Amino acid sequence: MTMSIPLAEAPRELRRTTPISSTTCRKLPRTQLSVDVPPNPRPARTPDTTHRARDQYRDVPAQCEAIAQLDASDPRREVLRERLIERCLPLAEHIARRFHERGEPLDDLIQVARLGLVKAVDRFDASYGANFVSFAVPTITGEVRRHFRDTGWAMRVPRSMQELHLALMGATKQLTTTLGRAPTASELAKALDIDKSEVLEGLRVANAYSTLSVDYPLTDDERPLSETLGDIDPALSRVEDHVTVQPLLDALPDLERTVLVLRFFGNMTQSQIAARVGVSQMQISRLLAKTLKDLRTKLE
Incomplete structure (x- = not known):
């Protein structure tokens, strides 16, 4: 050229x-x-993320070894450790973002991934000759997965169903992008090479993944969920008693039934009842005791 x-x-x-x-x-x-001028050579391929990460953290093993050689009481040890962890934070955040949109807030996932990074830095042993990234990635990923398993589910769910749930979420996201709509159960089954019944079961399991607080606002006026939930009606527990007792009350003599009604439904005292029916208060007391004893016996 x-x-x-x-x-x-x-x-x-x-x-x-x-x-x-x-x-x-x-x-x-x-x-x-x-x-x-000779033609420009073909540009070299950009190394993948893993290779770039390995190059970026190539000197981490040497730093870990330097930290390990310092005495635990040496103030320099903690300073170097904190600097090393801070330097590797992008690796933890990158892994956390891979689990985004799976039902957990991204900020929480980043915090969990950072905890995994701290464990990776503390546990890494450069004497084994392993690459730091090769050790840190599974350590951080395992910490994030453990977070999903231990805190993401509102009830105990078998691990196989948890993994199926995660697979369905990933396939749903990918198919939604490809199809431009939400995938059907049959399409999910085909993508994951499983039966449609397994897909339906995995989708039902998703209902156990998280729960809503009763204070969670459901409407635009921020009306909480608790205001839309039914409550136990104390009167319902008395319905059965009313149905059972009514025939027994109807079978009582007129005087005994009148005394019971005035006492328990009219809230009258024994003296007031005695004045109403024209007998003594003592007679009313004896009549109430006898009538209630008979009713208890018949109810038993």
């Missing part, structure tokens, strides 16, 4: 191959020189 370039801007090596002196070259700043 032939390219024209200003001679004054030509590389020094190229100027040496021409019969024009450097002085002449300065006098001809706009002179064009035709040269054969």
Whole structure:
């Protein structure tokens, strides 16, 4: 390929191959020189994320070894450890974002991933010759997965169903992007190579993943969930008693039934009842005791 370039801007090596002196070259700043330039080589492939991460944290093993050689009481040990953890925070955040949109707030996942990073830094042993990234990634990932397993479920769910739930969420997200709509159960089953019945079971399990607080606002006026839930009606527990006792009350003599009604439904005292029916208070007391005893016996 032939390219024209200003001679004054030509590389020094190229100027040496021409019969024009450097002085002449300065006098001809706009002179064009035709040269054969080999085609640009194909750009090298950009290394993947894992390789970039390994290169970025290549010196971490040496730093871990330096920290391990310091005495636990040495103040420099904690300073170096904190600096190393802070430097590796992007790795933890990258892993946390991979689990985003799975039902847990991203901020919580980042905190869990950072905890996993701290464990990775403290447990890493450079003497084994392992790469730090190869050790840290599964350690951090395991911590995040453990968070989902231990705190994400509102009730005890078998681990196999938890894994199915995660697989369904990932497949749903991918198919939604591909299809432009939510996938059907059959499409999810085909994508995961499982039966449709397993998909339906996994979708039902999702209901046990998280619960809503009773203070969670459901409407635009921020009316909490607790105000929409039914409550136990104390009167309902008396319905059965009323149905059972009513025939027994109807079978009582008129005087005994009247006394019971005035006492328990009219809230009258024994003296008031005695004055109403024209007997003594003592007679009313004895009549109530006898009537209630008979009713208890019949109810038993």
